[in-house]
Amino acid sequence: MSEGNGLGALLLPVLLLLLVGFMFWSQRRRARAIQDVQSSLAVGDDVCTTSGLFARIVALDELIATLEVAPGTSIRFDRRAIATKVDVSAPGGAPSGPVTSPTDTR
Numbered sequence: 001m002s003e004g005n006g007l008g009a010l011l012l013p014v015l016l017l018l019l020v021g022f023m024f025w026s027q028r029r030r031a032r033a034i035q036d037v038q039s040s041l042a043v044g045d046d047v048c049t050t051s052g053l054f055a056r057i058v059a060l061d062e063l064i065a066t067l068e069v070a071p072g073t074s075i076r077f078d079r080r081a082i083a084t085k086v087d088v089s090a091p092g093g094a095p096s097g098p099v100t101s102p103t104d105t106r
Contacts, residue, residue, distance in 0.1 A: 037082070046085065047082045047083075050082075050083045053069065063091070064077070064078065065077050
């Protein structure tokens with residue numbers, strides 16, 4: 001009877017250590033992926049910011065990215081706010097032209 005109790009007492013700390021180790025590993029992997037995206041940014045890339053804004057990079061330095069959201073309309077973002085690169089030619093990417101509804105009569 002005491003063997004089963006000892007195994008249960010050992011199992012709980014081992015599971016907790018595995019959980020903490022998995023959390024650290026997952027966070028490190030996520031940080032590495034973000035670093036890879038940040039280091040691969042270049043002028044002309046289509047990107048999506050952490051707030052969901054789709055734009056094209058027109059100027060880039062170590063801290064600031066200037067994004068063009070419409071022809072002639074540029075805004076400045078902290079470079080760290082760029083979440084992903086977007087391939088506009090791929091299905092499901094950002095639209096390449098203006099989005100209109102079927103009832104739009106322009």
